[in-house]
Amino acid sequence: MSEEKKVIVELNENPEYIINMGPQHPSTHGVLRFEVSLQGEMVKYLIPHCGYVHRGIEKMCESLTYPQIIHLTDRLDYLSAHMNNEAVSLCVENALEIEVPERVKYIRSILSELNRIASHQLWWSAFGMDLGGLTCFFYGLRDREKILDIFEESFGSRLLHSFIVPGGLMHDIHPNFKKGITDFIKYFRKKLPEYNRFLTGNVIFQARTKGLGILSKEDAINYGITGPSGRASGFSCDIRKIEPYSAYPYVDFKEILYTEGDTFYRYVARMDEMVESMNILEQLVDKMPDGNEYTAKMKPVIKLPEGEYYQRVETARGELGVYIVSDGNKTPYRLKLRTPNFSNLFIMNKLASGFKIADLVAISGSLDLVIPDIDR
Amino acid sequence: MEQEQLKEKIIALLPEAEFNVNKQYLDINVPSDKMHAFVKLLKESDDLKLDYLFCLSGVDWKTHFTIVYHLTSTFFGHSLVLKVKTTGRENPEVASVADIYATAEFHEREVYDLMGIKFSDHPDMRRLFLDETFIEGFPLRKDYKDEINIIER
Numbered sequence: 001m002s003e004e005k006k007v008i009v010e011l012n013e014n015p016e017y018i019i020n021m022g023p024q025h026p027s028t029h030g031v032l033r034f035e036v037s038l039q040g041e042m043v044k045y046l047i048p049h050c051g052y053v054h055r056g057i058e059k060m061c062e063s064l065t066y067p068q069i070i071h072l073t074d075r076l077d078y079l080s081a082h083m084n085n086e087a088v089s090l091c092v093e094n095a096l097e098i099e100v101p102e103r104v105k106y107i108r109s110i111l112s113e114l115n116r117i118a119s120h121q122l123w124w125s126a127f128g129m130d131l132g133g134l135t136c137f138f139y140g141l142r143d144r145e146k147i148l149d150i151f152e153e154s155f156g157s158r159l160l161h162s163f164i165v166p167g168g169l170m171h172d173i174h175p176n177f178k179k180g181i182t183d184f185i186k187y188f189r190k191k192l193p194e195y196n197r198f199l200t201g202n203v204i205f206q207a208r209t210k211g212l213g214i215l216s217k218e219d220a221i222n223y224g225i226t227g228p229s230g231r232a233s234g235f236s237c238d239i240r241k242i243e244p245y246s247a248y249p250y251v252d253f254k255e256i257l258y259t260e261g262d263t264f265y266r267y268v269a270r271m272d273e274m275v276e277s278m279n280i281l282e283q284l285v286d287k288m289p290d291g292n293e294y295t296a297k298m299k300p301v302i303k304l305p306e307g308e309y310y311q312r313v314e315t316a317r318g319e320l321g322v323y324i325v326s327d328g329n330k331t332p333y334r335l336k337l338r339t340p341n342f343s344n345l346f347i348m349n350k351l352a353s354g355f356k357i358a359d360l361v362a363i364s365g366s367l368d369l370v371i372p373d374i375d376r
Numbered sequence: 377m378e379q380e381q382l383k384e385k386i387i388a389l390l391p392e393a394e395f396n397v398n399k400q401y402l403d404i405n406v407p408s409d410k411m412h413a414f415v416k417l418l419k420e421s422d423d424l425k426l427d428y429l430f431c432l433s434g435v436d437w438k439t440h441f442t443i444v445y446h447l448t449s450t451f452f453g454h455s456l457v458l459k460v461k462t463t464g465r466e467n468p469e470v471a472s473v474a475d476i477y478a479t480a481e482f483h484e485r486e487v488y489d490l491m492g493i494k495f496s497d498h499p500d501m502r503r504l505f506l507d508e509t510f511i512e513g514f515p516l517r518k519d520y521k522d523e524i525n526i527i528e529r
Contacts, residue, residue: 051505058490059516221428221450224479236450310400310431310446321431323444336433346482375505 023052027130027361030371034348034360041356046349054375061335066092066166066302069335074160076339077373079119080315082111085164087322090245091311092166093296095304095324100296104168106288109247110181111164113277113284117188118147119316120274127267127365128199131208136198143191150180166302168295181285185278192274200271209263213351213363216261224343227318228269229367233261239314251283266366303330317341317368341373382454385424390414396459401446403457411460412471418447418456419476425451429473432483434491436518441468441493462493472498490516 022033031052037044057076061069066088073084086108093100121144128136148158154174155161163170199205215225220235230237238255240248256272258265304326311322318340325334344367351367352360379402386393386404396403406414418426431446441462448455462468472495474481484495485504492514495501502508506515513520520526 051507054505056515219478222478224428224430224477242453308398308403312430319430321446323431323433323446325435334433334435336431338431338433342482342486343479346479 032371043352046352050374053372057376065330070165071162074162077370081160082115083313083315087311087313087320089164089166091309091322091324095309098296100168101293103289103291105247106284110284113281116316117274117277118144120270123368130361130365146184167298172294178285212263212359214262223347226340229266232258232265232269234259239312239319251280253280263362263366301330339373341369345374401455401457405459408460415473416476425449429477434487443470468493
């Protein structure tokens with residue numbers, strides 16, 4: 001056989017077919033590129049390329065004061081904005097050894113839990129839509145609007161509030177705050193069984209997600225997969241239980257743990273978390289002290305003493321860590337953000353190899369990635 | 377395990393460890409040639425079992441660099457901070473722990489991308505966020521200059 005014919009025969013027997021999923025793609029929910037190598041419809045391996053939304057937040061923070069940093073941390077994982085703000089505020093307060101009033105602790109935890117429910121509602125809408133059930137998008141967002149109305153009444157903005165600042169809160173909450181939350185809980189408890197009727201019990205959904213993308217507990221710990229994705233594999237990583245902060249020591253709730261670790265149980269873990277968040281909210285609203293204090297006494301210029309400080313917080317997607325190295329000035333010397341989505345992304349190759357492209361969409365949807373959190 | 381007990385066990389495993397002042401965690405400086413073996417011991421020893429690396433960062437101290445590892449144990453609940461110094465500013469290099477903790481593979485790529493610290497025996501040492509054609513340097517270093525995009529205060 002001639003040289004040319006040999007090469008053509010070889011290429012025909014072992015074709016390497018690489019396509020790009022992204023950076024613009026409706027299912028990646030953000031600017032992320034997957035370089036997928038295919039054999040027919042089956043994925044052989046997958047390389048994620050991130051960095052399209054890299055804004056240099058860590059470098060910017062080295063020239064900003066601590067209250068100014070709050071506005072940047074909002075934009076990391078924008079669906080858990082309050083929890084990001086809380087992480088930096090708690091780090092600064094622990095460094096300065098300031099104690100915030102009890103009422104502020106309760107309001108911070110209430111906002112975190114409301115944000116968690118809103119984030120999971122948006123995740124559910126997008127996940128259902130990715131798998132083909134377009135109606136899920138409308139139902140989830142309709143119910144999320146109730147939470148965004150509560151936020152807009154108190155803070156003026158729907159998504160990025162920059163409300164939790166070092167020392168306490170930016171200003172006091174609206175008088176209708178408590179009533180808005182109790183009304184929402186009554187409303188959403190009736191709507192959540194609808195969600196289960198839509199997807200959880202649906203035969204097609206179960207066939208598409210059960211037994212898919214199984215993550216073992218050792219892999220979850222080794223790769224640092226936290227949040228509901230890790231807890232569905234049995235990795236007990238809830239920071240609200242390990243190192244409780246704000247008002248979490250005062251409430252009673254259970255950590256949602258499963259052992260199967262496949263796509264279906266990552267889904268069920270998030271649905272159960274929504275129910276658990278509503279239980280926590282009821283307890284917090286009940287116990288919240290009255291009054292109108294919203295901040296502790298702070299100096300006008302915040303300077304952290306020399307040293308290093310680390311704070312861990314549970315966002316909707318996993319463990320967020322804030323590491324501040326200070327040399328005594330009013331700007332940090334080094335600020336490192338350990339974001340949950342950065343660690344969660346790189347398990348995609350191991351989970352999706354050997355499955356079809358449609359399964360890749362289901363797996364990346366169940367990991368719930370928000371891309372600006374990966375790139376910072 | 378309490379901090380005092382932890383401190384004794386660390387000294388028994390590695391006598392050259394120096395301890396820093398840190399209110400939150402037990403903070404250890406480790407010489408860079410003994411670092412890889414020590415970290416492997418920390419993960420595999422039965423009474424320490426530090427199996428979860430939750431943060432890997434690089435800090436630029438102008439005369440040298442430091443890599444900071446935050447480790448914790450999912451079995452016992454204790455945590456540690458390890459610090460490794462590089463010998464200088466030119467061609468800084470540290471051993472990679474990507475074979476011990478799988479998450480370190482990507483955190484180390486990020487540290488290389490933004491600070492220029494190479495990790496030896498890393499399976500895939502190349503830039504992560506920035507383009508391969510970015511030759512202007514390493515942005516997170518303190519001496520990085522960009523006339524157009526960065527305003528010095």
